[in-house]
Amino acid sequence: MHKLNIDEIKKDFPILNQKINGNRLVYLDNGATTQKPIPVIEAIYNYNTKSHGNPHRGAHQLSIRATEEYDLAKERVRKFINAESIEEIIFTRNTTESINLIAYSYGKEFINEGDEIVLAISEHHSNILPWQRIAKEKKATLKYMYLNDDGRIPIEEVKEKITENTKIVSIAHMSNVLGTIHPIEEIIDYGHKMGAIVLIDGAQSTPHINVDVQKLDADFYVFSGHKMLAPMGIGVVYGKKEILESMPPFLMGGDMIEYVYEDHASFAPLPYKFEAGTQNVEGAVGLRAAIEYLEKIGMDNIERHELKLVEYALDKMLSIPYVNVQGPKDLDMRGGIISFTIDDVHPHDVSTILDSYGVAVRAGHHCAQPLMRYLNLPATSRVSFYLYNTKEDVDQFIEGLKNVRKWLGYGS
Ligand code: 7TS
Numbered sequence: 217m218h219k220l221n222i223d224e225i226k227k228d229f230p231i232l233n234q235k236i237n238g239n240r241l242v243y244l245d246n247g248a249t250t251q252k253p254i255p256v257i258e259a260i261y262n263y264n265t266k267s268h269g270n271p272h273r274g275a276h277q278l279s280i281r282a283t284e285e286y287d288l289a290k291e292r293v294r295k296f297i298n299a300e301s302i303e304e305i306i307f308t309r310n311t312t313e314s315i316n317l318i319a320y321s322y323g324k325e326f327i328n329e330g331d332e333i334v335l336a337i338s339e340h341h342s343n344i345l346p347w348q349r350i351a352k353e354k355k356a357t358l359k360y361m362y363l364n365d366d367g368r369i370p371i372e373e374v375k376e377k378i379t380e381n382t383k384i385v386s387i388a389h390m391s392n393v394l395g396t397i398h399p400i401e402e403i404i405d406y407g408h409k410m411g412a413i414v415l416i417d418g419a420q421s422t423p424h425i426n427v428d429v430q431k432l433d434a435d436f437y438v439f440s441g442h443k444m445l446a447p448m449g450i451g452v453v454y455g456k457k458e459i460l461e462s463m464p465p466f467l468m469g470g471d472m473i474e475y476v477y478e479d480h481a482s483f484a485p486l487p488y489k490f491e492a493g494t495q496n497v498e499g500a501v502g503l504r505a506a507i508e509y510l511e512k513i514g515m516d517n518i519e520r521h522e523l524k525l526v527e528y529a530l531d532k533m534l535s536i537p538y539v540n541v542q543g544p545k546d547l548d549m550r551g552g553i554i555s556f557t558i559d560d561v562h563p564h565d566v567s568t569i570l571d572s573y574g575v576a577v578r579a580g581h582h583c584a585q586p587l588m589r590y591l592n593l594p595a596t597s598r599v600s601f602y603l604y605n606t607k608e609d610v611d612q613f614i615e616g617l618k619n620v621r622k623w624l625g626y627g628s
Pocket of ligand 1: 419
């Protein structure tokens with residue numbers, strides 16, 4: 217257990233070492249995407265200058281090297297989330313594609329009329345729209361688990377909504393708006409008791425906390441590389457082998473086949489059955505380097521560091537009378553995301569004014585319109601931390617925050 221050496225870490229992220237609008241850049245939009253350290257950029261550079269080819273195709277050296285790089289990345293992902301075998305790891309473009317893969321493949325095959333699909337009201341649109349489509353096509357029922365005033369899902373709500381008719385429960389591990397860590401162990405356990413399978417959207421959790429898919433007993437766990445220091449365009453589906461084996465392919469095309477005849481085809485074994493067409497090898501290489509970087513620092517250390525920043529920021533934000541923090545206001549079961557509103561000021565104005573202080577935060581509905589409607593808010597502003605953020609970053613954000621209303625002509 218050791219504190220993060222932020223000065224050393226910051227040296228690895230050249231993009232953070234610049235001024236925005238005359239101020240030191242403070243990047244607090246890590247929920248949207250994260251920045252890349254030099255080892256990730258170098259791994260992609262090295263791949264492109266030494267090993268680039270189309271994997272699984274040629275007998276020539278570059279194709280063989282690209283295949284090796286791709287498989288090494290897959291093994292690294294397997295180990296990172298403690299999956300049993302690489303057959304259970306499928307590369308996609310991002311979390312969105314991962315959920316679509318499951319909805320179209322598992323959903324079309326196994327969800328029938330009268331079945332229930334259970335989500336949380338706080339889901340990202342990526343974990344709502346594919347299920348709306350399947351529910352409509354299959355005449356299944358879409359049900360939502362609602363949050364209490366603290367932004368948490370009470371266990372009674374879990375037990376009320378998940379029933380023996382539930383076929384699939386799909387829920388984020390951590391809310392991208394409120395930072396709540398949902399009680400997924402209980403949800404997985406109860407879902408299984410009711411005979412449902414459970415998909416966990418790990419887009420906001422995998423980059424920040426230890427994930428062990430076997431310990432969780434999740435049926436599916438999905439995430440995006442670009443939220444964990446890797447490039448955009450690489451994402452992951454973890455799925456239990458026996459479930460993946462029972463599912464038809466999602467996309468059809470090259471590389472996912474065994475034999476093709478004029479009128480039918482047989483498919484490649486897992487995981488390739490779900491990886492049609494040329495894959496994003498340099499994205500996979502970047503993801504492997506990102507995981508190595510995160511593991512060197514230690515996921516426990518990263519989680520602890522972010523919680524300290526949340527504690528520090530929450531303490532300051534809660535003491536400002538016109539700042540309204542949404543979601544959990546203590547450190548129990550939460551991660552490094554804080555959504556808030558400011559009295560009389562639209563969140564987009566908050567974001568624009570903070571930008572003039574060099575502070576990057578996101579404003580809007582965060583692709584979670586049903587949650588915004590449930591909270592009766594048009595939008596929020598959101599800060600989201602990562603391993604390279606510091607207390608000085610929080611101070612600069614709070615200083616900007618204190619000036620927002622003054623900018624707009626309010627006394628304080
Ligand atoms: N699920 C959750 C919980 C997310 O936070 C996001 C992206 C996605 C799915 C979709 O990920 P993608 O990589 O496929 O786009 N969330 C955000 C956000 O909060 N701000 O920008 C993107």
